[in-house]
Amino acid sequence: MVAIESLPEMTEAEVAAHAEKDSLWCIIDGVVYDLTKFADEHPGGDQVLVEQAGRDATEPFNDVGHSADAKEMAKEYAIGRLKATPGAAKAPAAQSKPAAAGGCGASFKDIMTSPTWTNFLIPTAVGILVFVLYKGVQRLL
Ligand code: HEM
Incomplete structure (x- = not known):
């Protein structure tokens, strides 16, 4: 390589x-x-x-x-x-989106669709669900 x-x-x-x-x-x-x-x-x-x-x-x-x-x-x-x-719009340096006015640079869509967000949110939600189910089953026994 x-x-x-x-x-x-x-x-x-x-x-x-x-x-x-x-x-x-x-x-x-x-x-x-x-x-x-x-x-x-x-x-x-x-x-x-x-x-x-x-x-x-x-x-x-x-x-x-x-x-x-x-x-x-x-x-x-x-x-x-x-x-x-x-001047080429697709040149690598020109690819980063301009920072939103007053924001930190990432738009809401960027955050919601970023792999970090889904990688974090989905496992956390599943974890909470399993915990709640476990507690529910424990109460029944
Ligand atoms: C050097 C270029 C590329 C390589 C080596 C590559 C490799 C792969 C590999 C290994 C996977 C299996 C899933 C994973 O391991 O992430 C995959 C899935 C996929 N790739 Fe690529 N890919 C390339 C370019 C592209 C491009 C340009 C597109 C354009 C849209 C694309 C679209 C997809 C799609 C739609 C899937 C299926 C995802 C799924 O079924 O969940 N790939 N690719």
Whole structure:
């Protein structure tokens, strides 16, 4: 596996030229991936990858909440780094959303959909439910 930093720089236009199943590149977090061979093995199916072919797939990739294993697996397919083009809306540095006025930067939607939130909230809710059920059963006995 090659270190990301040593990969060649590529432009969005170069990536956009590989927008089909037979030549399927996409950008995730400023790194260019050649997913042509991976598409058939992708646990989420090839269709979702074809939809993102030739584009910046950072948002859909993160929205799925891919596991650490998936992120590790991705490194195998990295072929380049996105060249920061001035003014390009999708350049990695320009991707962070502007801070909400007076807020800390994360919108309510960001917080509600963040994996940290669901990873914390769901187990806590299940824990409370089990505790309440346990206490209820104890009272019956
Ligand atoms: C380098 C790129 C990618 C790799 C290595 C990868 C890998 C994986 C892996 C290992 C899984 C199984 C679940 C997990 O471990 O998280 C998965 C599921 C999935 N992936 Fe990807 N993925 C990639 C890109 C994408 C992209 C660009 C999309 C676009 C939407 C996508 C959509 C999905 C979906 C919808 C699932 C199924 C989730 C589910 O059934 O719960 N993936 N992917």
